[in-house]
Amino acid sequence: MQDVDLVNVPGADRSVEVDDGVLLAQARDGHAEAYAALFTRYSYAAHRLARNLGQYEDAEDVVAESFARVLDLVRRGKGPETAFRAYLFTTIRHESARRAKARKRVTPTDDVAKIDQPVPFGDGQLDGFERAAIRAAYESLPPRWRTVLWHLDVDGRKPHELVSLLDLSPNGVSALVYRARNGLREAYLQQHVKSAAPEDSRSCRDVRAKLSAFVRRTASARDQEKVHGHLPVCRECMSIYLDLQEVDQEVAAPPSS
Ligand SMILES: [Zn+2]
Numbered sequence: 001m002q003d004v005d006l007v008n009v010p011g012a013d014r015s016v017e018v019d020d021g022v023l024l025a026q027a028r029d030g031h032a033e034a035y036a037a038l039f040t041r042y043s044y045a046a047h048r049l050a051r052n053l054g055q056y057e058d059a060e061d062v063v064a065e066s067f068a069r070v071l072d073l074v075r076r077g078k079g080p081e082t083a084f085r086a087y088l089f090t091t092i093r094h095e096s097a098r099r100a101k102a103r104k105r106v107t108p109t110d111d112v113a114k115i116d117q118p119v120p121f122g123d124g125q126l127d128g129f130e131r132a133a134i135r136a137a138y139e140s141l142p143p144r145w146r147t148v149l150w151h152l153d154v155d156g157r158k159p160h161e162l163v164s165l166l167d168l169s170p171n172g173v174s175a176l177v178y179r180a181r182n183g184l185r186e187a188y189l190q191q192h193v194k195s196a197a198p199e200d201s202r203s204c205r206d207v208r209a210k211l212s213a214f215v216r217r218t219a220s221a222r223d224q225e226k227v228h229g230h231l232p233v234c235r236e237c238m239s240i241y242l243d244l245q246e247v248d249q250e251v252a253a254p255p256s257s
Contacts, residue, residue: 019235020084028074035071042085045196045239049089052195053096053129062099066091085239086246096129129195137187145180152177186212189244196240203230207237215244 020041026034046066050059070088073079080087138146151157151165162173189212199205207230213219214227231238 021082024074024079024081024084027071028077030075035074038084039067042088042239045085045236046088046092049129049195050092050096053093054100058096058099062092062095066095069095083242083246086242089243090246093129133188133191133195134184136191137184140187140190141180141183144176145183148176148180149184182216182218185248186216186218188212189215189248192244192247193240196236196243199236204234204237207231207234208240211237211241211244215241215248 020038023034023038027038043063046063047059050062050066053059054062066088070079070084070091138149141149148162148166151162152159157165159173159177160170162168162177163170166173166176168176190209193208193211196208199208207227210219210223210227214224219227227241231241
């Protein structure tokens with residue numbers, strides 16, 4: 001597990017991480033109550049994520065299995081030392097995907113298996129949540145960006161073909177492609193914010209609406225300041241921020257055009 005990049009949160013006192021880190025260290029030393037505290041802290045968000053990822057009735061098992069797996073690693077001196085939430089959530093994603101795959105294997109017909117090839121994404125494959133998140137992200141984009149992405153990614157056209165198609169200069173096309181790809185990635189991250197725990201205050205809501213732009217470093221200076229001010233004092237938003245950093249790193253860099 002990579003260290004999570006906190007460099008763009010000046011003023012963060014890392015107390016959120018230190019807290020989880022201290023609990024993890026205690027759990028590693030065999031203190032069951034320390035791990036129980038982590039369970040209590042992240043149980044709600046974990047269940048919510050698991051329900052978004054897979055079959056509703058599986059969520060309970062997925063969460064229990066994931067907490068148990070991380071605990072097992074921690075006791076053997078492996079697993080996360082910080083960023084417990086991000087590690088747990090990645091485990092939950094993998095466990096959900098594993099179950100979805102196992103379910104699919106039970107009832108395939110040859111034809112369905114052929115048509116329903118998973119789309120490669122990063123170094124893994126899309127699970128239900130990610131597919132839905134990409135679709136929702138795509139649909140949230142302005143029509144012009146959707147058109148560009150459609151031509152390139154679905155129609156398989158090359159950027160230079162868009163010059164005449166959209167009646168733009170080559171520079172205009174590359175700027176548009178760049179903005180559309182970044183827009184999609186940012187909107188995709190924002191879907192992960194939506195799947196997190198509900199915000200408990202107005203300042204949380206404001207900050208969460210800007211988190212994906214913040215992670216992608218496209219937020220305005222004013223918005224950045226707002227997020228900088230909030231993260232160190234809000235455990236839940238900080239957790240979501242750390243999770244987004246991780247998701248953003250998982251997603252392959254957009255191909256240059
Ligand atoms: Zn908050």
